[in-house]
Amino acid sequence: MKVLVVGGGIIGCATAYELAKAGCAVTLLERAAPGAEASSAAAGLLAPLGESSQTGFARLALASWRLYPEVVRELRERTGMDVEHVTRGTIYPMAATDARDVDEWALAPEFGVERLEGADVQKREPALSPRVRRALFVRGDHWINNQRLVLAYAQAAVAAGVELCAGASVSRVVVERGRAAGVVADGERHEADAVLLAAGAWTSELVASFGGQLRIEPRRGQMIALAHVPAVLTYCVHGEAYVVPRPSGEVLIGATVERAGFQRAVTAEGIAGLLRAAIELVPSLGELPIARTWCGFRPWAPDSLPVLGPWPGVEGLWLATAHFRNGILLAPITARLMTDWITTGAPGLEVGDFLPARFGDAS
Ligand SMILES: Cc1cc2nc3c(=O)[nH]c(=O)nc-3n(C[C@H](O)[C@H](O)[C@H](O)COP(=O)(O)OP(=O)(O)OC[C@H]3O[C@@H](n4cnc5c(N)ncnc54)[C@H](O)[C@@H]3O)c2cc1C
Secondary structure (H helix, E strand, C coil), rough: CCCEECCCCHHHHHHHHHHHHHEEEEEEECCCCCCCCCHHHHCCCCCCCCCCCCCCCHHHHHHHHHHHHHHHHHHHHHHCCCCCECCEEEECCCCCCCCCHHHHHHHHHHHCCCEEEEEEHHHHHHCCCCCCCCCEEEEECEEEEEHHHHHHHHHHHHCCCEEEEEEECCCCCCCCCEEEEEEEEEEEEEEECCCECCCCHHHHHHHHHHCCCCCEEEEEEEEEEEEECCCCCCCCHHHHHHHHCCCCCEEEEECCCCCCCCCCCCCCHHHHHHHHHHHCCHHHHHCCCCCEEEEEEEEEECCCEEEEEEECCCCEEEEEEHHHHHHHHHHHHHHHHHHHHHHHHHCCCCHHHHHHCCCCCCC
């Protein structure tokens, strides 16, 4: 089967890789370079534990989290790249009034959730402000270098036979007699048996190109990297902002969630808010040099859930987008379930919450 994948973010690269492993002839069309957008802007947190493990989204997130150790090993074997998978755990400072109860979380044992009180908070992470008197420690929350991960997936995809067309901007999906016949990129027509749209926050434009309608919007996120030398922090800390120490010698601070269209700007207010929140949690961060700031556009759908599956009424047209705040976490499972679905007709997981058809205006 010949498949065209549009978009070389984490979702497009991971899915192209899995499709090639499953025996498909895959062409990946990316208008810039792999990982040019949200997938490189992210912080790389892999944190699936929420208040409830009963939703379809929580099950998807957990399934993806469980795949990570194997994915990291496989990508290292195939590409030699170390994607900096850190498995130390995250500290969630809690207000005195926070009623979250560890025992209510069905997944608590698998995630090694612990409650920290009083001096035990600073015993675990001495860099935390003495004002933090209660916290949850979640050992199962991991993090990864997502810039490396997306490139590792892209490299593994190419090694598995994917034809990577970087700098190829798709202007149109070609729909003929009710089926997706291919796409047009820079005036050139590419034919295929199936087309997968994984163009992140830009997916609506591609849907509109064949007369469909789908509301995927950008949600801007701003980020800061500080030079983390000497290192002050061991664990990830997740309060009003999150603070992520990386093996590469930076500590990341993120992230805003803003409705600002595609305005590619880091703002004074955005950065000031993040720094204030981070320094309140970890005062010694205030002395570290700012290395970089950036922003990216999370793909968001009106119910904040991913959009996965076949486009109704057009045979051979598939979507994998709108992963919003969790696209790095969800990439391994998305890639596998889309591959199963496209090649066998069955996704292998409960996906009812994610179908494009849930939006009445999908046409
Ligand atoms: C600041 C920030 C922090 C985040 N932190 C985390 C986190 O800690 N953990 C987590 O799990 N998630 C996080 N996310 C979310 C995550 O980054 C996204 O959900 C994920 O990257 C989406 O991947 P994608 O491949 O769908 O989109 P993208 O990475 O945006 O990729 C889409 C690609 O499609 C290409 N494209 C678009 N239109 C066309 C076209 N017409 N032709 C050809 N190519 C096209 C673009 O150039 C782009 O490369 C964060 C996001 C941001 C912005």
